Amino acid sequence: MNMQTPIYLALDFPTGNEAMHFLNQNEMDEIPVKVGMELFYREGPQIIYQLKEKKHPIFLDLKLHDIPNTVNRAMRNLAALDVDIVNVHALGGAKMIEAAKEGLHSGAADAVPKLISVTMLTSMDEHTVQTDLQQPMELAAYARHLAELSKCAGADGVVCSPHEAASIKAACGESFLTVTPGIRLAGSAPNDQHRIATPAAAKKMGADYLVIGRSVTAADNPKQAYNQAVQEWKNDDNNN
Numbered sequence: 001m002n003m004q005t006p007i008y009l010a011l012d013f014p015t016g017n018e019a020m021h022f023l024n025q026n027e028m029d030e031i032p033v034k035v036g037m038e039l040f041y042r043e044g045p046q047i048i049y050q051l052k053e054k055k056h057p058i059f060l061d062l063k064l065h066d067i068p069n070t071v072n073r074a075m076r077n078l079a080a081l082d083v084d085i086v087n088v089h090a091l092g093g094a095k096m097i098e099a100a101k102e103g104l105h106s107g108a109a110d111a112v113p114k115l116i117s118v119t120m121l122t123s124m125d126e127h128t129v130q131t132d133l134q135q136p137m138e139l140a141a142y143a144r145h146l147a148e149l150s151k152c153a154g155a156d157g158v159v160c161s162p163h164e165a166a167s168i169k170a171a172c173g174e175s176f177l178t179v180t181p182g183i184r185l186a187g188s189a190p191n192d193q194h195r196i197a198t199p200a201a202a203k204k205m206g207a208d209y210l211v212i213g214r215s216v217t218a219a220d221n222p223k224q225a226y227n228q229a230v231q232e233w234k235n236d237d238n239n240n
């Protein structure tokens, strides 16, 4: 994987043309990108081929959550796209995560994509987890539990908020990946996110990879905003 800085830009655009135009206009050559449901459901594998052609590391964020057999067969197909990271919802349980892993191994012609599982969406807060989901455990403890379950089932890491990264690392080991959305540059609107942090804070809290979307894509100067995130990450490197 050609990784400049482990900061994935969320390409939440309605069409492939808009996404490619954005990257081109802002000279974001070869930066890591995340393709989610909005773009993939519109463009399908074609957008992955286009981004690979331009040498972008790709996190394909489709968050599979279904019965093990269906997830296994879907992962075989996704493995053939040869992206770097794919994911499932940890709430699908251990058998589903194992099936996802097996599907990736069966379907990959070359390198097997990393499999990560979503613990608790960063848009959720303590209150929502307790009321909507009727989950009595504290959110951070529940995210840690889902991370441990994911690790036992063969996942390479999890999606979590930066605030849970350190405790998940402590429970699952340093090499277990923590991929953290909910990244906001200082002063950016939180939008629908609840568990947020700046790039510098996320790095300090133990995140391996960051996912940043609207703080960059909706900024007046997206290139400057992305570079600021990169700089925060690198400054923290210098301070360690």
Ligand SMILES: O=c1ccn([C@@H]2O[C@H](COP(=O)(O)O)[C@@H](O)[C@H]2O)c(=O)[nH]1
Pocket (backbone or CB within 6 Å): 010, 012, 036, 061, 118, 120, 121, 122, 123, 159, 160, 181, 182, 183, 191, 193, 211, 212, 213, 214, 215
């Ligand atoms: O818990 C999660 C899992 C995935 N996401 C995705 O990350 C980006 C975040 O975009 P922002 O504009 O920076 O909020 C988005 O594509 C989500 O689908 C997440 O936010 N939280």
